[in-house]
Amino acid sequence: MRLPFSKLFHSSYSRITLNRTTTLFFVFSFIHCFTQGIIQSFLFSIDTEYNSILSPITTANIPSINMTVCDGSPGNWRLRICNDVPSHRPYPCSDIFRSAVDTHNNLVADRQMVLDGDNLVITPSSNFTVVVSSGSKSVSLSLQCTQTLLYSEQFMHNWQREDLTFVFLQFWLFGISVFAIMTDSVPHTLTVLITRVIITAWAAYAVWRTNYYKSQFTEIIFNPGTPCSFNIYPTYFQLRVSYEIPDLILNVTALLIACRLSIKLLRDYSAQSLKCVGAPTHINRIHKFFMAVLACLQLEGFALAAATALWLDVIVNTALAKISAHNLIYKGLIVLTIILLLPWIAMGWYAIKNEMKRLMIVYLGIAFFLLTSWSLMFYSIVYRWEFLNWPYLGCFTVASLILIVASLVLGVICRLNFGKGLAQYLRAEAALASVDFAPEVFKHDEEKASLDLDIKVPATFREPDEGFNSASTVSKWNDTLQKLRPVETIYVTSARSA
Numbered sequence: 001m002r003l004p005f006s007k008l009f010h011s012s013y014s015r016i017t018l019n020r021t022t023t024l025f026f027v028f029s030f031i032h033c034f035t036q037g038i039i040q041s042f043l044f045s046i047d048t049e050y051n052s053i054l055s056p057i058t059t060a061n062i063p064s065i066n067m068t069v070c071d072g073s074p075g076n077w078r079l080r081i082c083n084d085v086p087s088h089r090p091y092p093c094s095d096i097f098r099s100a101v102d103t104h105n106n107l108v109a110d111r112q113m114v115l116d117g118d119n120l121v122i123t124p125s126s127n128f129t130v131v132v133s134s135g136s137k138s139v140s141l142s143l144q145c146t147q148t149l150l151y152s153e154q155f156m157h158n159w160q161r162e163d164l165t166f167v168f169l170q171f172w173l174f175g176i177s178v179f180a181i182m183t184d185s186v187p188h189t190l191t192v193l194i195t196r197v198i199i200t201a202w203a204a205y206a207v208w209r210t211n212y213y214k215s216q217f218t219e220i221i222f223n224p225g226t227p228c229s230f231n232i233y234p235t236y237f238q239l240r241v242s243y244e245i246p247d248l249i250l251n252v253t254a255l256l257i258a259c260r261l262s263i264k265l266l267r268d269y270s271a272q273s274l275k276c277v278g279a280p281t282h283i284n285r286i287h288k289f290f291m292a293v294l295a296c297l298q299l300e301g302f303a304l305a306a307a308t309a310l311w312l313d314v315i316v317n318t319a320l321a322k323i324s325a326h327n328l329i330y331k332g333l334i335v336l337t338i339i340l341l342l343p344w345i346a347m348g349w350y351a352i353k354n355e356m357k358r359l360m361i362v363y364l365g366i367a368f369f370l371l372t373s374w375s376l377m378f379y380s381i382v383y384r385w386e387f388l389n390w391p392y393l394g395c396f397t398v399a400s401l402i403l404i405v406a407s408l409v410l411g412v413i414c415r416l417n418f419g420k421g422l423a424q425y426l427r428a429e430a431a432l433a434s435v436d437f438a439p440e441v442f443k444h445d446e447e448k449a450s451l452d453l454d455i456k457v458p459a460t461f462r463e464p465d466e467g468f469n470s471a472s473t474v475s476k477w478n479d480t481l482q483k484l485r486p487v488e489t490i491y492v493t494s495a496r497s498a
Contacts, residue, residue: 015182021268022181025261029192032254033174037167039247044163046240047156050233054153057146060130067319068151069093070220076100077220081147084323085385096147097227099219144227152217152232154318161313162392165306169199172302179298186269187292191299193262200251202395207244210237283425286417290352293410297345300403304370307396308337314386314393324382333373340366348407352414355423360415367408374401 016026065083072078077099084092130141141149173192180188214237222231312334315321324330344366351359374397377383387394 012182016178019268021261021264025265026178026181028254028257028261029174029177032250033170035250036170036247036254039243039250040163040166040170043240043243043247044160044167046236046243047160047163050236051153051156051160053232054149054156057130057141058150058153060146061143062146062150065319065322066147066150067323068096068147068154070151070216072099074215074219077216079148079151079220081150085320085381087381087385096144097220099226142227148221148227149232152221155213157318158390158392161310165310165392165396166199169302169306176295176298179294180265183291184269185291185295186266186288187295188298189262189265189269191295193258195299196251196255196258198395200248200255203244203248203251207241207248210240210244213237283421286414286420286422287425289410289414289417290422293348293352293407293414296403296407296410297348300400300407301341301345303396303400303403304337304341307393307400308334310393310396311383311386314390315382320382320386324380326380326382330377330380330383333377337370337374340370344370348411352411353423353426355418357415357418360411360418364408364411364415367404367411371401371404371408374404 015022017023063083066081068079068081069086070077070079077097079096079098080086080093081096082093086093130146131139173195176188177192179185180192218231220226221228223229311330315324315327315330321327344363347359347363347366350356351363378387387397
């Protein structure tokens with residue numbers, strides 16, 4: 001039963017402002033969402049700016065099939081350029097620079113001044129060199145230097161995609177937070193809290209990672225004696241850290257606040273049963289499984305979409321697009337995933353809510369297909385290589401697979417509970433909401449012999465208008481509730497005469 005927009009708005013407002021905790025949770029989620037979005041947007045702009053300097057240089061004379069790989073340890077880095085995944089035989093890589101062995105005293109004094117200028121002009125030259133010009137000044141970069149810069153360009157391209165994904169993730173989490181308040185959902189509240197823990201851990205890792213790669217780039221690109229012997233972006237790492245540290249502080253602070261508010265909400269949900277039809281314990285338990293499925297599906301909607309989009313960008317805009325021999329298969333799976341994702345989420349919600357057995361079979365079948373097909377991707381050497389070398393893609397891939405498994409298992413549990421009253425309960429709840437019977441007005445304790453009414457007046461409560469037929473409204477409630485044979489029924493009687 002679909003509510004008019006005005007009633008839906010008033011019902012939403014009542015839920016959000018039900019008490020101080022729900023209001024603070026909403027305001028906190030809103031502020032944190034936009035603050036984090038702004039910080040990640042600044043990081044994205046920084047990465048885009050510096051990547052726009054590197055990209056023309058590295059694409060001038062380096063074939064698009066080439067990629068760089070660096071292994072070793074501080075003081076003994078080995079940078080190589082490859083035209084295939086290094087796992088292949090014969091070995092497809094050759095050395096560019098070894099920090100412990102090679103020395104190239106080719107420092108050009110005015111390089112820094114030229115590359116810090118505006119309106120850079122990139123011109124391929126003979127002997128595979130690249131001439132970079134800014135106004136009347138120019139400098140020539142050797143092939144080894146441009147190959148070395150390709151390594152840093154690869155990372156900046158990845159970081160751009162990470163920043164953009166985090167911006168969307170914040171708004172997605174805000175939506176799930178609002179849904180948690182609207183439905184008094186324990187699973188959604190826990191989902192948001194756990195996700196914030198993961199985001200905070202990643203923020204701490206990002207600060208460490210930036211300093212780690214600053215040290216590595218200094219040793220293989222910036223220091224005298226390296227193929228380039230100059231710092232092409234002297235302020236990049238300082239700028240990035242200047243945003244990442246506040247981002248980490250904000251995440252830690254927000255996590256502590258979220259823990260406090262979430263624990264209070266969870267205690268409220270556990271201590272009270274704010275159900276308008278007084279459902280018994282087994283219905284409440286089944287309903288929690290239903291909400292857990294919804295929480296997994298809603299988070300999976302973002303996790304799988306993000307993992308798919310990141311992998312699509314890899315096989316379209318990186319060297320792996322030229323290296324991989326099975327791009328058509330990968331793109332086919334991506335397209336199929338995009339087509340199935342939203343209908344699959346809708347099927348899970350609708351099939352469980354209405355206890356539709358055939359639709360539930362389709363939902364479980366699609367879940368099994370997605371799990372199997374994306375698990376088989378690890379058979380691909382190209383996919384395994386990118387999975388291991390880009391932790392961000394690896395995190396979203398693992399998260400999406402875990403959520404698919406959770407959605408599948410919880411879906412089976414819900415299917416086994418069909419016919420035990422959940423569908424009738426949800427229909428009655430919607431029917432009562434349609435006649436302005438707020439679901440939060442009753443506190444029901446099944447252990448008591450009598451019904452304990454703890455009336456809480458929502459913000460949208462108003463006196464009945466003249467002509468309001470109380471007896472007619474109560475009759476509608478009773479007609480709806482009488483259909484709940486599997487569910488404990490509470491009959492509502494009028495407190496005033498017709």
